[in-house]
Each structure stands twice: as C-alpha cells, then as structure tokens.
Amino acid sequence: MNLAFRAASEAAEHQRSDGGKGRRVVVDLGNESQVVHVPRFLLFEDSWKYFDYLNKHIPWTRPTIRVFGRSHIQPRETCYVASAGLPGVAYSGYKPHAYSWDDYPPLKDILDAVHKALPGSSFNSLLLNRYKGGNDYVGWHSDDEKLYGPTPEIASVSFGCDREFLLKKKPSKKFQGKKGEGERPSKRPKMIEHPDQHSFMLKHGSLLLMRGYTQRDWFHSVPKRAKAEAVRINLTFRRVLE
C-alpha cells in the first residue's frame, strides 16, 4: 500500500477558486470520495468569540468508552447536540445525552453559516470535541454508523489551536467499490493520482467537509502533537436519517 504523504495544498487534483478568503480546496480521494477544505470559513474575530463561548458554556465530559473490549477514558472531551425526535447516537459503547440547539444559540449561527456554505446540506446533529492540549487526540476511525446512511456528509469546523487531520485509506479487502469504478483512465501512476494518505492543517475558523464514500473507504484521525499546548474545539455536523 502506498503511504506516501502529500499536503492537501500541493495535490495536483485540487481545484482552486476565489484566490483569498473563502478559497476552497476540493480533494478527490477516488472512487467517489471527496474532501472539501475551506481554510478561512469564518472570520478570525468571530471564531474567537465562538471559541470563548463554547469553551465556557458547553458541558464538556470525558466519557468512558470501549475499544476492542477494553474500557478507556476518551482522550478528549465531548458533547452532543441534536434536533428533537432523532434516534440516539452511540459510539464505542457510549450513548451521549442529546442537548438541544436552543440550549446553545451560537451553535445555530454556526450551523446556518455551514448550510449557507454548503448548498443542499441539512445537518440535524452535532458532535463537539475539545482537545485540551497535544495529548488529547482522536484515533483512526470512520464515522460509518448506519444511522448516517451509506454516503454521509460530515462538516467539521475548527477553533483554537491548529491541529493536523489525517486521512488513511482502508485496507483494500474492505474496499467495496467495483474494481476500476470511478477511476479516470490515466497514464500517471495511481499513487500520484490518488495517494493513500492525506494531511490537512485544520486552522482556527476553518471548515472541512467529508462526503461521498469517505466514511466507507477511509479512516481519519487527529493524532497527538507534543507541541500543541493550546485548546482546540472541533464541531462535526452530521445528518442522522429519520
């Protein structure tokens, strides 16, 4: 498996538009999986206001989760917000309490901005994460729970400390796309066309969207970083199917 790394901003398949603010980088992962990165999604000052609000008002908890049959304290803090009447979400044996959007009105403003930036999207739930320093992380996983459907869109907004977000292709035996499907014929070697790992620096006020078959075919993670001392808050907006 090719594990060559390539910074998102350098990949040849990126489409760039709108040179400065609002610039979007679309990364085609192959086989109908895509990531869209908007490095300057929210205004810098607004983003600090949201950061301060969320840091102070969200009831952050560090739940016990189960990984490969063993209990662990989750290596980051978390909270969950969802529209009324949705089926409950569970991950790693943990069922978070669903708070209401009305409990934290600024979240509705961020949700509106996300909907505006991504026409056609309609998110109804939000998983929040707080990384208190470089020792907090999220390990390799995919958000492929059935209640999000086969091709979930997940929109991730980041505040505070810059952290690296990695994507790694799942082993090919789990690869469910038909052979050759979605691939453009190319004379260039596949590893250049679609590398098996990607890295994004998720900065304060940025937006990252995963879509298509990204959850089925790829893992993602935010690894530990010794030098990241400051707090990072990340919001992942999702749509639970009703």
Ligand SMILES: O=C(O)CCC(=O)C(=O)O
């Ligand atoms: O913090 C991030 O950027 C990613 C969080 C994540 O992958 C998740 O909550 O499922």
Ligand SMILES: [Fe+2]
């Ligand atoms: Fe995730």
